[in-house]
Amino acid sequence: MNPAYLALEVKRVVRGARFMIFTVVFPVVIYLIDTNLFGGNGETYPDGVAIAPSLMVRMAAFGAMSAALFTGARVALERSSGWQRQLRLTPMSGSSYLLSKAVVSMLVALPTILLVTLVGVIFEHVRLSPGSGCRSCSGCGWGSSRSCSSGW
Amino acid sequence: MTTTEHGAIRLAGLRKRYGPVLAVDGVDLLVAPGEMVALLGPNGAGKSTTVDMLLGLTRPDEGQARIFGRSPREAVAAGEVGAMLQDGTLLEDATVAETVGLVAALHRSPLPVAEALRRAGVTELAGRRCGKLSGGQQQRVRFAVAVVCDPDLLVLDEPTVGMDVETRRSFWRSMREFSDSGRTVLFATHYLEEAEEFADRVVLMRSGRVAADGSVAEVRATVSGRTLRAVVPGMQQDALVALPGVTAAELRGDRVTMACADSDMALRALLAAHPAAHDIEIAAVGLEEAFLALTGDSDGDGKHRVGGDKETVR
Numbered sequence: 028m029n030p031a032y033l034a035l036e037v038k039r040v041v042r043g044a045r046f047m048i049f050t051v052v053f054p055v056v057i058y059l060i061d062t063n064l065f066g067g068n069g070e071t072y073p074d075g076v077a078i079a080p081s082l083m084v085r086m087a088a089f090g091a092m093s094a095a096l097f098t099g100a101r102v103a104l105e106r107s108s109g110w111q112r113q114l115r116l117t118p119m120s121g122s123s124y125l126l127s128k129a130v131v132s133m134l135v136a137l138p139t140i141l142l143v144t145l146v147g148v149i150f151e152h153v154r155l156s157p158g159s160g161c162r163s164c165s166g167c168g169w170g171s172s173r174s175c176s177s178g179w
Numbered sequence: 180m181t182t183t184e185h186g187a188i189r190l191a192g193l194r195k196r197y198g199p200v201l202a203v204d205g206v207d208l209l210v211a212p213g214e215m216v217a218l219l220g221p222n223g224a225g226k227s228t229t230v231d232m233l234l235g236l237t238r239p240d241e242g243q244a245r246i247f248g249r250s251p252r253e254a255v256a257a258g259e260v261g262a263m264l265q266d267g268t269l270l271e272d273a274t275v276a277e278t279v280g281l282v283a284a285l286h287r288s289p290l291p292v293a294e295a296l297r298r299a300g301v302t303e304l305a306g307r308r309c310g311k312l313s314g315g316q317q318q319r320v321r322f323a324v325a326v327v328c329d330p331d332l333l334v335l336d337e338p339t340v341g342m343d344v345e346t347r348r349s350f351w352r353s354m355r356e357f358s359d360s361g362r363t364v365l366f367a368t369h370y371l372e373e374a375e376e377f378a379d380r381v382v383l384m385r386s387g388r389v390a391a392d393g394s395v396a397e398v399r400a401t402v403s404g405r406t407l408r409a410v411v412p413g414m415q416q417d418a419l420v421a422l423p424g425v426t427a428a429e430l431r432g433d434r435v436t437m438a439c440a441d442s443d444m445a446l447r448a449l450l451a452a453h454p455a456a457h458d459i460e461i462a463a464v465g466l467e468e469a470f471l472a473l474t475g476d477s478d479g480d481g482k483h484r485v486g487g488d489k490e491t492v493r
Contacts, residue, residue: 029284029285032284032285035277035281035284038277039270039272105270108268110269112236112266113324116236116260116262117255117282117286118257118258118285119285
């Protein structure tokens with residue numbers, strides 16, 4: 028896998044307006060609306076879980092999955108369009124092709140996860156311990172590469 | 180040099196079957212470095228399958244393909260082969276420069292992207308999205324993708340489909356530039372005049388086999404005889420074929436076209452029997468007639484012409 032190739036792949040995914048709307052704007056907006064409707068002032072679910080932090084992790088996961096599906100669907104598209112055949116005429120192996128798609132999906136999921144978390148922390152005053160913060164972000168990121176494979 | 184011993188391309192006994200169809204039935208081919216070879220044949224002759232096996236995109240049932248003495252995969256990994264595939268598309272959402280850059284990034288010692296664009300004559304399209312290009316422009320971008328790895332062997336499957344005359348001409352100019360530097364080109368095509376004009380050597384395929392192989396002059400010579408054309412008022416098809424020295428004939432209105440094994444004898448007999456015949460032309464067979472003769476009468480399926488291919492054979 029090489030950085031120049033990854034950079035171009037990331038650029039292709041991120042550039043689309045649809046990608047921006049569904050994976051970046053949508054989760055942030057929905058998060059703000061939902062927390063303000065249901066989760067203001069540290070309200071909790073009946074079982075005692077605080078709404079604002081839990082919604083934050085959910086929307087981050089939503090964005091990450093949608094980013095991953097955007098990337099994963101491309102594999103199918105590139106297969107049907109014949110681009111994969113062209114790539115088979117390069118030194119890149121089939122497995123590194125798939126691996127780079129998984130890496131790309133994690134990379135493009137990252138901004139969404141960070142943005143939703145940031146909005147949660149700044150506007151909704153969500154406080155997570157550093158440990159659970161890391162776990163939630165890396166969980167979303169890792170999960171996104173799994174969802175990407177569902178596009179294969 | 181090892182490349183001269185092995186040849187640029189060596190195909191030995193290649194066979195490929197798709198279900199009941201034997202797409203490629205024992206193709207042997209040796210191409211020396213520096214040759215420009217045209218692979219000709221009607222649709223379904225096995226050209227694309229042969230190209231796919233040569234490039235390692237399809238595994239042959241029998242036989243093997245070698246490029247510069249290596250397996251196709253090794254040659255591809257070493258960046259020795261560039262190819263324009265028949266159904267290879269471009270990335271619609273990427274610009275021309277990005278697409279070529281993407282492929283360049285994957286190769287070990289690529290050309291600079293700008294140089295590849297220049298060779299393909301698409302420098303001015305660099306910033307355009309591939310999805311917004313015309314068919315001919317896309318073909319040229321695909322050519323840039325094929326040459327960006329700076330290959331020693333270039334394989335082109337129907338490279339000029341969708342190009343207009345001017346584009347086609349400039350395409351072949353860049354191809355000449357490429358082959359003049361001593362590199363090998365194999366191209367599959369429908370267009371006989373392209374083979375006639377640009378190839379050092381013509382390999383004609385029919386029903387998965389090599390039907391003829393040689394220089395344009397040699398292939399033309401495998402079909403002996405000449406073509407006789409004339410206007411003969413009141414002519415009958417039966418009477419035409421009955422003339423001595425005529426192997427095949429076609430009658431359209433008063434115009435007759437006869438393939439002759441012995442055109443002198445046919446002409447004497449024609450004039451004796453039909454003094455009114457006029458506008459007589461006798462010509463040596465061109466590559467087109469050779470193509471039709473060698474690919475036309477197929478074995479067993481009752482077709483005597485290339486049929487659907489006729490329009491593309493101009």
